[in-house]
Amino acid sequence: MRFRHRAVAGFATLLLPLAGLVGLASPAQPATAKSATDAVVAPGPSTKVNLGYFIEWGIYGRNYNVKNLVTSGSAEKVTHINYAFGNVVDGKCAIGDSWADYEKPFTADQSVNGQDDTADQPLKGNFNQLRQLKAKYPDIKILWSFGGWTWSGGFTEAAKDPAAFAQSCYDLVEDPRWADVFDGIDLDWEYPNACGLTCDTSGATAIRDMMKAMRAEFGWQNLVTAAVTADASDGGKIEAAEYAGAAKYLNWYNVMTYDFFGAWAANGPTAPHSPLTSYKGIPAQGFNSAAAIAKYKEAGVPANKLLLGIGFYGRGWTGVTQDAPGGTATGPAAGTWEAGFEDYKVLEASCPATGTIAGTAYAHCGSDWWSYDTPATVLGKMSWAKKQGLGGAFFWEFSGDTSNGELVKAIDSGLR
Template structure:
């Protein structure tokens, strides 16, 4: 996408310092991979009568690094933990368990770590254990939890059943059995590495993961998720048809734009799309990395903000956009979600990453298939702007690099995951389409999102004014080859099948100010004012602020006062969809949801136009 990441207010959770009165000291053992010994102390550091604050401090007193820890204790029935920080705390009746966060599980010899909690009641912890061992520091268990089993495969799928198989987990003491989880809930415990799930509903989507248990009853991490759709079911109900109808959802939209996954439901858009690209993950140090941890998986949603009307809790393992997307898929099982990496701002990391394509693909696979959110994503979208060409930065890796990348990702992600890419629409002679082997790479890609917008804009501050997303050329167009029709034609000529090309639609306009001429081709004094950035504005604002009063090359434009804007309207989108169908394209995509009206006018036009 051509957009830069918006400036956004990041919420950083402060870590409360626990200074509570002195209480009981309880020795504690260490984690799953234990040293010779480890201890911990519990202190009630503050008591306000109807509640208290408690603190555990763990210390590795052995000679081996600890790579994880889990503390267990019992409270009297009247004593409970109400909130916690720096550990994930759960309970089963009066038995409480605290496990390390992803960032504080490693303890070198001699190192310490603390976590705290608020509670109610007056009781003290008892029967302290660590991984099943004594908490007195003299008997530290050395048993490691089992590894994650392999991501299950599915076979023999019928209207009401499916067979699952997986590769075995490993454990230093041996595997006792496996839990089979359907949509996160345990449905069976088996001793082998396969299971046939029955009693399912025809034409329904399910997600399966597997979790191993060792002979010491320790459970390991869950496997990657496998999506299964049972056969049959008749008419699946209202859906968006066979064409791809894909929208980008931005993680930074939850800040100033106040746009959340639930808006896809309230606008009616969720029922009219087939795919979502979640933007963006970053590319750093040769790897795929998280783009915005708070927005992605930590932001807590209240009941009124949540897709299903259920509020997030402090102790649930996944929150943020990822959990909301999970809820959206449960409500609209036809939707597939891809995680998009790169974008205009973060494309610079691709050059280094492609020095080792297999390692790059492996890092991305591990992140997308992280057990915490593997069921949310159905594949990956690679948004490199641009291979062997210049965007915000320049790449000189050579014309073969894009094909090499797509081949590496298809090899790693396999046939059951979607692998797509957002690519240039520069069809000028010797332009960006000519710079990389998009034709050769097409065999490894499910489709290309051809960015047929941002051809022209107020980065040329004096004009000439021109539609930023022309469908065709027109007399006086500022640059030959800068239009959708020529881009699609050139990609087809290079061997990309029509069905693997999606036409791009911008849910925004680009504009100039200081313009006296209504028709395109006028001069300007600079970019028009915009809500978030000069020279750009959402459709939902422009439709009222500066209504369209002309069309050219299949795109609307508007001259109001001294401002001149070009943008797509429901009418021009409908005509572009008709053109896409006549070209036998695979569908359309758009950047991005929050630019649409509150009732999803542009999404409705895409859906209706493609049929």
């Protein structure tokens, strides 16, 4: 199964002490509480977040294991990890891949602790490796992310009974076999009251009602977050749902400020898939990071509850003769995992950047044209994010980075 990220009323606020979870301001409320009240607004992060997605299927063809977070040095730099993805089926949270999640035995050379999994141990798979990672790096917080591009269709049914959905998610995330692994939940609904792989017509308030139910179920001791669209066009996806109302119950939003443009427009025009700002000749207005962040702020989402998204990959075309953006093409460039898509770790060597535009990089090599972020453009984006007062940044996803974690380190350095 193929997964992909694509981004195309007031309640009284209490002053909350900066204590509790690392990077999170915790409200003065018992940690055992499993209820949210309208009188309390969930706090945003109190320190900058550097969050990365770890994909469960990466252990297969990509051969990218949790141990790689250690050997690359990335585990020392991130604050949070989103484990992707759990499924949403029949209105409930569900396991995505049981073999990868908790059944696959890892050998000593693959394991964080350097020991073989045994046949009779109660928990194996990625969950056990994440447990070992937390033992080694106890400050890292891990969230289980549900949905994603391929599995977002289940949210429509879930929205019919938010309380029951939240209960199912809590029961799964807090399953006694792995409850110690996770520090909360992330919902990646693409997209509420709008179209992604499928179309949703749950209504503008569905996202707010769902997040309210999640906070009521998960309480204040857990993180509750969501990945959200970056479509800031007039009448676009940000306008389709009540994101400001939902933000009251969330710790932050991961704004998917990437995949604005790509070779799904096979003949071009070529354009960077993750522009920070607009530029002369951009194919669509409102399709850039600055516009998305501004639109969420204008809607009433606090800046520190917005994380800027970075893609650890490029999107590209072939049949291109023009170096600058705006050229014509004959189709998507060849890629390791899918046409028009390639990891940064491949592109930085095979097609080095030849220019920058709108705060990101592009490369023209032979007849191929790619756009992607480099350590230098990541540093620029992090500087911008700090000036905007954002809560930090997140990225999709670890396995696209170099073996020494160049991009993760750039995010960390840029947020300091």
